[in-house]
Amino acid sequence: MTIAGSDSSGGAGIQADLKTFQELSVFGTSVITALTAQNTLGVDGVFPSTADFVKQQIEVVFHDLPVKAVKTGMLFSAQIIEEVVNSLREKDVLLVVDPVMIAKGGASLLQDKAVEALTTKLLPLATVLTPNIPEAEVISGIKIKSEMDLQKAAEKILAMGVKCVVMKGGHLDEQGTATDTVFFADGSTFKMASARIETKHTHGTGCTYSAALTAFVGQGWSLKEAIIEAKKFVQLAIETPLNIGHGHGPTNHFAYKLAKGVCEVNIIES
Numbered sequence: 001m002t003i004a005g006s007d008s009s010g011g012a013g014i015q016a017d018l019k020t021f022q023e024l025s026v027f028g029t030s031v032i033t034a035l036t037a038q039n040t041l042g043v044d045g046v047f048p049s050t051a052d053f054v055k056q057q058i059e060v061v062f063h064d065l066p067v068k069a070v071k072t073g074m075l076f077s078a079q080i081i082e083e084v085v086n087s088l089r090e091k092d093v094l095l096v097v098d099p100v101m102i103a104k105g106g107a108s109l110l111q112d113k114a115v116e117a118l119t120t121k122l123l124p125l126a127t128v129l130t131p132n133i134p135e136a137e138v139i140s141g142i143k144i145k146s147e148m149d150l151q152k153a154a155e156k157i158l159a160m161g162v163k164c165v166v167m168k169g170g171h172l173d174e175q176g177t178a179t180d181t182v183f184f185a186d187g188s189t190f191k192m193a194s195a196r197i198e199t200k201h202t203h204g205t206g207c208t209y210s211a212a213l214t215a216f217v218g219q220g221w222s223l224k225e226a227i228i229e230a231k232k233f234v235q236l237a238i239e240t241p242l243n244i245g246h247g248h249g250p251t252n253h254f255a256y257k258l259a260k261g262v263c264e265v266n267i268i269e270s
C-alpha cells in the first residue's frame with residue numbers, strides 16, 4: 001500500500017509508487033492524501049484530502065485485502081499524519097516512511113507544523129525511514145556537513161523509535177558517486193555507493209527508491225537486501241532517462257526489468 005500524494009505528471013508520488021510496484025510484480029493499493037497539480041517544472045497547486053477520508057481509504061482496503069507492507073510519502077498535514085497513525089497502530093505491517101517535505105521546485109508538501117506529528121507519532125511505527133539530507137536535518141535538528149554529523153543525526157532519529165534509517169546522498173555534493181548510508185538500531189551500519197549520473201531528470205527519485213524498498217520487503221526480502229536492491233532499481237531508473245518534460249523529468253521505471261536488475265552498487269561495510 002502507498003499512502004501519498006498524487007502527482008499529475010506521473011513521475012513522483014502515488015503514480016511513481018504504483019509504477020514501481022507493478023514493475024516489481026507487486027499488487028499496489030493506494031491511499032491518496034492530496035492531489036497536486038504539477039509537472040516537471042514544479043507544483044502549481046495542492047488540494048489536500050480531509051484526514052477522515054484518508055483514514056476511510058486505509059480502513060476499507062485493510063478490511064478486504066492482505067496488505068504486507070506500507071509506504072508513506074507526502075502526508076501534508078498533522079491531522080492526516082494523526083489519522084494515518086491511528087489506522088496503522090494496530091496493523092501488523094512493515095512500514096517504510098519517506099518523509100517527503102519539499103518538491104524539487106521548492107513547493108512545500110508537508111506543513112511546517114506537521115513535522116512534530118511526523119517525528120513523535122509516525123516515526124515510532126516505522127521499520128525504515130528514508131530521508132534525504134535536508135529532511136534528515138529537519139527531523140534530527142542537526143546540520144549535516146560531515147560524516148560525524150550524519151552519524152549523530154542518524155543516532156537521534158533511531159532514538160525516535162525507527163528501526164533503520166537510510167540517509168540518501170542524492171543531495172550531497174560528492175565526487176562521482178551517489179552514496180547512501182544505512183544505520184540500524186542495533187548499531188550496525190553500511191554504505192551503498194553507485195556512479196553519480198549527470199542528469200537533471202531526477203523527478204521522483206526518492207518516491208521510486210522507497211516504493212522499490214517497500215515492494216521488496218513486502219515480498220519477504222531481508223531488510224538489508226531490500227535496501228540494496230532498491231538502490232539498484234533507482235540507479236537503473238536514473239541511468240536510462242526518458243528525456244521528457246521541460247524541467248526535472250521523470251526517471252525510467254521500466255529500466256530495472258529490462259536490465260534484469262543488473263547494476264553496479266558498491267557495498268561498503270564498516
Ligand SMILES: Nc1ncnc2c1ncn2[C@@H]1O[C@H](COP(=O)(O)OP(=O)(O)OP(=O)(O)O)[C@@H](O)[C@H]1O
Nearest residue numbers: 132168169170171178196197204205206207209234
Ligand atoms: N544523480 C544521481 N545519480 C545516481 N543516483 C542518484 C542521483 N540522485 C539521486 N540518486 C539516488 O537516488 C535515490 C534517491 O535519493 P534523493 O536524495 O534524490 O531522494 P529525494 O531527494 O528524496 O528525492 P525526491 O526529490 O523525489 O524527494 C538515492 O539512492 C540516491 O543516492
Ligand SMILES: Cc1ncc(CO)c(N)n1
Nearest residue numbers: 005006012013074103204
Ligand atoms: C505528490 C508528490 N510526492 C512527492 C514528491 C517528491 O518527489 C512530489 N514531487 N510530488
